[in-house]
Amino acid sequence: MARNIGPKCRQCRREGEKLFLKGDKCFSDKCPIERRNYPPGQHGQRRTRLSDYATQLREKQKIRRIYGLLENQFRNVYKQADRQKGVTGENLLQLLEGRLDNVTYSMGFGSSRAEARQIIRHNCILLNGKKANIPSQLVKPGDQVEVAEHAKNYLRIKSSIEVAKRRTIPAWLEVDFEDLKGLYKNNPDRSDLSSTINESLVVELYSK
Template structure:
């Protein structure tokens, strides 16, 4: 699967909002969205920003969601097809499936400064789920799953150092964290209010259903 190797900040500028692709850096003055070009999309024609067509509006919502969680189109559509098969609102189902990815859970536990860093931590085998090592970033975490850190000094130091950088970080209610060990348990499914990205999921459903 192809990888995007360009600047992450271009994605935020294109969507006109912070996608938190660089973690804590996005909260500083170095963030491109905070600087003067915040109203400009990347490229020489970036100043041409408007509402656009109905197709364009729906495309932007889909791209925003896809880039927020860091995936390619084929993988994103696989999640959408799965969300369609589930009972309930397809848009909310899609958001819940994406939110329960292991790399996102690791990020939401403050085990990593960004989702990109969380994917690397998972891929390098630092994270265990229910006592088994999982090195697949899109592994689906379910209610009752226990997330622990590899029993090695290096792995534990990496996670504890990250937790120490933001001691006032508040873990969302659907995750229960024990920072001393460190380990966590997923106690419930995330609700729509827990998903912090400002996105119109119904427009994403309309785009992917066309």
């Protein structure tokens, strides 16, 4: 299975903002973007003016990296969003937010989306009481996500929970940190999601 194994922090520096790909490190002083807030490479500190196409491409790459998808995976999600009724950009973000790996991360059961994918693959997550080991599986409103009984004492999950208790849980989720379970109450509205994401640029890019 193809996967991105390159340095995570270089991806954040390339996009010029924190993408929160490294868990606890992103919230500490060790985060490289705090010290070197410019693109990696020998030409990273040069000031360049981006074309419209380059601006659209960078936004697409940023969103793709935030959610940890490869190019073909991201394009397939976009096609699915385009087929649905409503605004394509908002549909795209809702589909990305509704992935099981993202919901697991947002509920605090993984310190990053990459770690959430790993614990899902290791059969540590249940969806509506049944084993779910496909990270891309879509979670629907009313679905319950929980940590499997055999995984509740795993150190990485315990440490992720402690970090999650100090951050804000999204309004469309409800989490019980005692029983390690959560409820996906509804699909998020656009106003609930990050204002630093401009999904309309992705729609413009793929509409060419």
